[in-house]
Amino acid sequence: MKAKSIIGAAVVGLAGVAARDLTQKKHSLRRNFPVIAHARYWLEKIGPELRQYIITSNDAERPFSRDQRSWVYASSKKENNYVGFGTDNDVENLEGYVIVKHRTFAPSAPSTSVAHGHDDAVDLPAAKVLGGPRGRAHAFRPGSVVNVSAMSFGALSGNAIESLNRGVALAGALHNTGEGGLSDHHRKGGDLIFQIGTAYFGCRDEQGRFDLARLKDLVQSAPVKAIEVKLSQGAKPGLGGLLPAAKITEEISRIRGIPMGQDCASPSRHAEFDDVDSMLDWVERIAQETGLPVGIKSAVGEQDFWSDLAEQMSGRSRGVDFITVDGGEGGTGAAPLVFTDTVALPFRVGFARVYSTFARAGLTDDVAFIGSGKLGLPDNALVAFALGADMVNVAREPMFALGCIQSQKCHTDRCPTGVATQDPWLAHGLDPTLKSVRLANYLQTLRRDLLKVSEACGVPHPGLIDADAVEILDGNRLGTPLREVYGYEPGWGALGPDLARDITSIMWPERDRDTEAPESATATA
Known part of the structure; x- marks a missing residue:
């Protein structure tokens, strides 16, 4: 009993x-x-x-270590993301370890205003105006240097997409739609970057061909701020996108205009252009018809494409407004192992080559550079800015903020947290009202950390951190300046004088009066 x-x-x-x-x-x-x-x-x-x-250490797991995931989780929940007792990294003996060099003195003491890291609402706008140099009708300055990267509805659940869109609205950031089209889940208040992939989802006719009229109608129906033409993706360049049949619902079939019951594979290349010359003509046509800034996204492989692009843009009659460089270590919902592991250069190597090409042509102030590929952590993002990035796009880190546990089931439609699945039961576990707030918390925390490290380097904005501010340790108790590692010439990675002055005036509008240090009674001018 x-x-x-x-x-x-x-x-x-x-x-x-x-x-x-x-x-x-x-x-x-x-x-x-x-x-x-x-x-x-x-x-x-x-x-x-x-x-x-x-079992293993806090730094041993991949793609993201437990320390990295824990930082995102804590940041998204507004929990204590500090660590105690000091670093547990074997700093002197780690090869490739990043060291940021702080400055003892700076032109002005850091500000105590809301925009400088002592409040949740951290404003950190981009240093460049997208579309400004080319005179686009709807040129704009992005309100955040950290934005959500391209992840399609289909790869992610509707609840996940809605959470991302609501979250960027709360944080004042941008949300890239991914190549899978613009769904109702993208229309929850967040500003959008509409991505055009090789299958032209969302802007194609019944035969699957690009339709400019449909593109114009689409961007006018939603808060689309810019258009990104996807040439390739870091995790699977030259392969095209792949949405497994298990993830294709009636809603996705309707939005993309594709049949159910079979894998949806995007072509590996565009049908609208076949070289740099025709691509620039197409970009200019879209920009003129929509008035929006138009950029490209690409992984980095062969160098000829970038050299040709910089050469043809040197005439300044045609050009892209921004370039998103996607590292080979970037994420994907589904791809062959050989592509994720060996095709495309990792971000730092690839970005440095692209930036150097445009620096030699004197074009770096005319183009906004965006980095992506595991850049949602402060140290990785800082290196990207030091190399010349103006903004960073983040994808898997926002997924962590939504509840992803790195189960790596994205390609099976069995994501246990409802992020990367179309299974109704699994997706229902993800509540957009709660998760959107967590995403906003994460974005604001990352911006705050970037801002505080910038101030430690004596500058008011991460875009002003240059390649001299970072060293890479070689694992044998020696370090090499970032500039030497990637062969940067003096001035590369830095903003031009006008851009630097503009962003400084935005970030430090009252730099002489609003500082952390009280006025000195003894110091002389």
Whole structure:
């Protein structure tokens, strides 16, 4: 009798836990997997001990280490993302380790205003105006140097896309639609970058051909601020996109204009142009018809394309407004292993080659450079800015903010947290109202960290950090300046004088009066 009572009480208790898990919205895993999901949180709690004595270190996991994921999780929840007792990295003996060189003195003490890191609402606009140098009708200055990268509805669930869009609206950032078209989930208040892929989803006719009239109607129907032409993706360049049949719902079929029941493979190349000359003609046509800034996104492989592009843009009669360089270490929902592991240069190598090509042509102030590929962590983003990036796009890190646990099930449609799936049950566990706030928290925290490190380097904006401010350690107790590692000439990676002056006046409008240091009673002018 006593055993039955114990079993009965246990069943009632578990039923209560299950009911609570199913009705709460804070944790996607508990909502999708009631009761048993608690095991993960218990294992996570004792994780430091398990890793220290049995399994692995905080830095050993890939693509993102536990330290990196934990930082995003804590930032998105407004929890303490600081660490105690100092670094656990073997700094002197790590090859490729990044060191940011702070300055002892700076032109002005850092500001204490909201825009300088002492409040949740951290404003950190881009240093360049997209479309400004080419006189686009709807040129604009992005309000955030950190924006959400291209992830299509289809690769991600509708709830995930809605969370991203609501989140960027809260954070004042931009949301790239990805090549999968513009869905209702993208229309939740966030400003958009509409991406045109090789299949022309969202702007194609019944035969799958590009349709300019449909593009114009589409961008006028939503808060589209710019257009990005996708040439390739870092994780699978030259392959085209792939949406597995398991992820194609009736809604996706309608938005993309594709059949259900079979994989949706985008072509590897565009049908509208076949060289740099025809590409620039097409870009200018779109820019003139829509009035929007138009840029390109590409991984970096052969150099001839970039040399030809810089040469043809030197005449300044045609050109792209921005270039998004995607590193080979970037993410994807589904791709062959050989492509994710070996095709396309990693971000730093590839970006440096592209930037150097445009620097030699004297064009770096006329084009906005955007980096992507694991740049959603402060140290990686700072190196991107030092190399000459004006903004960074982030993708997998926002997925962590939405609840992703790096299960690496994106290609199976069985994402346990409802982020990268079209399964209705799994997707329902992700609550856009809650997760959008977490995304905004993460974006604001990353901007705040970038701003505080910039101030440590004596400048008011990460775009003013140059290649001399960073060293790369070689693993043998020596370091090499970033400029030497990538062969940068003096001045490369830095903004031109006019751009530097403009962004400084924006970030430090009252630099002489609003500082952390009180006026000195003894210092002389």
